Amino acid sequence: MAAVALGCTVIPVDVHPGRRDLALALGATDLAPDKVHHAVDTTGRPDVIARAIGALHRRGTLALVGIGGEATFDIMTVMRNGIRIRGVIEGDADPATFLPQLIDLHGRGLLPIEKLITEYPFEEIETAARDAAAGKVVKPVLTFG
Structure with missing residues (x-):
């Protein structure tokens, strides 16, 4: 996102289509x-x-x-x-x-870094780790309380 904001052309390559789609929505291009x-x-x-x-x-x-x-x-x-x-x-x-x-x-x-973050209650730490490994989320963040 920072590279796009500074005028760079960013071409996302990701094995997880959802993450690639997110990159495109945040300003990357698929015109390589x-x-x-x-x-x-x-x-x-x-x-x-x-x-x-x-x-x-x-x-x-x-x-x-x-x-x-x-x-x-x-x-x-x-x-x-x-x-x-x-x-x-x-x-x-x-x-x-x-x-x-x-x-x-x-x-x-x-x-907009908040678009990369998915919050999980600390009790769901295993789910957060699985979701990250599966490419369902970009940045899992554990919350307390």
Whole structure:
């Protein structure tokens, strides 16, 4: 949502149709060009990482955000195209700058994070975990009281 708010074209790829539909409703597009300059993997899945590399322009960048194990990809594709693969730690952002920007976007209605949140009473923690794993919700939040 923040990338869309800042004018970036975001193309969602998700195995869960409901989450992809939510991304489209929040400003992403399903009009994908043949190649992209930047890709962000949030899955940590080797098959998704390999496809992201294949979708990059020459000298494109793949940012790895998702936690995973090992990934296999064609080294010659990376070398021949000058593709950069980089790990991202905690958003690689300066919190003192980035958090006020996010708060500003939210205040202007450009970052409706509440649309990502589904609340569960603490007693339903197992249901929240199952729903998240099944892709029924994006961000389960446990409430107390």
